[in-house]
Amino acid sequence: MQTSTAPDVTKPHSVRRVRIWDLPTRLFHWLLVAAFAAQWLTQDDARLLDYHVFAGYTIGALLLFRVLWGFVGTRYARFKSFAFGPKMGLQHLRALLAGCHERHLGHNPAGTWSIFGLLALGLITVATGVLTLGGAKQLGPLRGLIGYPRGDMLALVHKYLAWSMLLLVALHVLGVLLASRAERENLTASMVIGTKHSTTTFDGVPAAAPLALVLLLVVAAGAWAYFRGYVDSRPDHPYLPFTLAPLMQNGMWKKECAGCHLDYHPSILPARSWNTLLREQHEHFGEDLGLDDSSVTTLQQYALSQPAESHVTPLAWKIDSTTPAQETPLRVTETGYWKRRHEDLSTADWNRTKRFACDGCHLDAAAGIFLPGAIHVRTPVTTVETNK
Amino acid sequence: MIRRRTALFALLSAFGGALSVPGARAAAVDDLLRRYVEQGAANFSAEAGEQFFDRAFVEAKGGEPRKCSLCHTTDLKRTGKHATTGKAIEPLAPSVNPKRLTDVRDIEKWLTRNCKWTLGRECTPQEKGDVLMMIKGR
Numbered sequence: 001m002q003t004s005t006a007p008d009v010t011k012p013h014s015v016r017r018v019r020i021w022d023l024p025t026r027l028f029h030w031l032l033v034a035a036f037a038a039q040w041l042t043q044d045d046a047r048l049l050d051y052h053v054f055a056g057y058t059i060g061a062l063l064l065f066r067v068l069w070g071f072v073g074t075r076y077a078r079f080k081s082f083a084f085g086p087k088m089g090l091q092h093l094r095a096l097l098a099g100c101h102e103r104h105l106g107h108n109p110a111g112t113w114s115i116f117g118l119l120a121l122g123l124i125t126v127a128t129g130v131l132t133l134g135g136a137k138q139l140g141p142l143r144g145l146i147g148y149p150r151g152d153m154l155a156l157v158h159k160y161l162a163w164s165m166l167l168l169v170a171l172h173v174l175g176v177l178l179a180s181r182a183e184r185e186n187l188t189a190s191m192v193i194g195t196k197h198s199t200t201t202f203d204g205v206p207a208a209a210p211l212a213l214v215l216l217l218v219v220a221a222g223a224w225a226y227f228r229g230y231v232d233s234r235p236d237h238p239y240l241p242f243t244l245a246p247l248m249q250n251g252m253w254k255k256e257c258a259g260c261h262l263d264y265h266p267s268i269l270p271a272r273s274w275n276t277l278l279r280e281q282h283e284h285f286g287e288d289l290g291l292d293d294s295s296v297t298t299l300q301q302y303a304l305s306q307p308a309e310s311h312v313t314p315l316a317w318k319i320d321s322t323t324p325a326q327e328t329p330l331r332v333t334e335t336g337y338w339k340r341r342h343e344d345l346s347t348a349d350w351n352r353t354k355r356f357a358c359d360g361c362h363l364d365a366a367a368g369i370f371l372p373g374a375i376h377v378r379t380p381v382t383t384v385e386t387n388k
Numbered sequence: 389m390i391r392r393r394t395a396l397f398a399l400l401s402a403f404g405g406a407l408s409v410p411g412a413r414a415a416a417v418d419d420l421l422r423r424y425v426e427q428g429a430a431n432f433s434a435e436a437g438e439q440f441f442d443r444a445f446v447e448a449k450g451g452e453p454r455k456c457s458l459c460h461t462t463d464l465k466r467t468g469k470h471a472t473t474g475k476a477i478e479p480l481a482p483s484v485n486p487k488r489l490t491d492v493r494d495i496e497k498w499l500t501r502n503c504k505w506t507l508g509r510e511c512t513p514q515e516k517g518d519v520l521m522m523i524k525g526r
Contacts, residue, residue: 259498261470262473262475285472286472287501287504288500288504289501290500356474
């Protein structure tokens with residue numbers, strides 16, 4: 001510690017700061033950090049899925065840019081400059097811990113492996129994410145490519161990959177801290193300002209600022225295009241980030257059900273539930289519906305044309321695949337899936353919406369769609385008039 | 389040309405619709421009152437209907453009082469609220485909600501369903517007729 005208080009005096013005269021990391025590389029790095037952090041803040045929350053998806057697209061685009069920049073970029077951004085084998089990486093790590101490592105201006109052989117690892121893992125994680133969205137939710141550019149069951153499986157793979165990435169990020173940060181200490185240079189700051197101490201004759205890399213500006217503009221334009229719906233969103237016509245084609249509706253169903261409550265779509269409960277509900281219509285949660293036989297037949301035909309088993313929405317699939325066959329839930333709130341998805345809601349949110357049904361929060365509940373992203377806690381004032 | 393004809397048609401049908409709603413209401417209510425008379429009711433009174441509408445009936449199991457105005461409120465021109473689901477109920481008064489009392493089947497369905505919940509039994513023809521008289525005038 002004594003020596004580090006006045007390092008400049010002990011260093012050779014020729015020492016100077018040269019630019020090692022060009023601006024696009026630094027911008028890439030910190031945008032990636034921000035987007036990766038956003039992923040952990042938005043993961044597994046249906047209300048925030050559109051933010052999660054956008055951050056995922058951003059990560060994908062950033063990584064693709066970085067791969068390209070690894071071939072045509074400035075000196076230390078090129079893969080060639082840090083194409084060290086795994087053996088060298090291990091040697092460097094050992095030397096670093098022993099305190100007798102060789103200094104590298106660019107990435108060192110150990111750091112190399114977190115770079116390549118994060119690039120590869122990142123791209124695979126993004127790919128599995130888009131596939132998950134296309135399968136488990138049947139949304140996004142790859143919707144329909146795989147079915148719900150595989151989508152759910154890939155969601156798990158996506159999750160494990162993300163955790164692996166987080167582990168690698170932790171190792172990367174640890175490595176940076178170790179190397180910063182060993183080299184007595186703040187390497188994190190170097191990734192911000194771009195320069196490092198050098199005693200060589202190398203004059204540094206160009207800043208490539210115009211390209212960085214283009215990168216920034218592309219991300220900003222992407223965000224604008226993706227989120228502009230929120231700008232035009234009005235309380236009576238809220239913006240829904242995800243939509244499906246409208247489901248089949250039935251006039252009698254609407255009239256009979258919506259007279260007293262939200263006209264719950266048949267796809268939110270299994271066929272056996274609707275059969276029981278219609279059979280027990282004289283004891284319908286304490287009311288005698290008094291429907292005549294022909295009405296019951298019509299309602300039953302409609303209910304059985306798209307019950308949960310029809311998988312017309314991601315919710316239908318979830319209800320069908322998670323409700324045990326011996327259970328006949330008569331309310332969607334009796335299903336295990338519903339309970340799991342709502343267990344962490346605050347009492348305050350429940351109290352604000354308790355005079356509503358699903359449509360107190362799910363803006364597409366009346367349409368039966370229940371997509372992620374279309375969830376906002378409504379205040380009672382705005383909905384009383386809209387009940388038609 | 390076609391657009392003008394469509395506009396004229398829309399105008400005429402809207403006008404016709406507006407004319408026919410009160411007619412349908414009068415026919416539906418008259419039809420029901422006639423039926424209630426056949427079933428032994430007589431001298432329907434809006435005042436009796438008004439009193440009935442706000443009369444409390446104690447529910448057999450839970451013991452809580454129930455009455456028509458619990459959901460519909462005593463001011464029929466206002467939006468009501470379903471006692472268990474909380475869903476808004478459009479006003480019963482035809483003066484603010486012209487669709488009311490236009491469909492015999494609909495009226496009977498709701499009278500049957502709601503009497504059973506509120507009173508624990510079906511309403512008598514006299515009770516139904518009094519209430520209809522009352523609603524009709526609002």
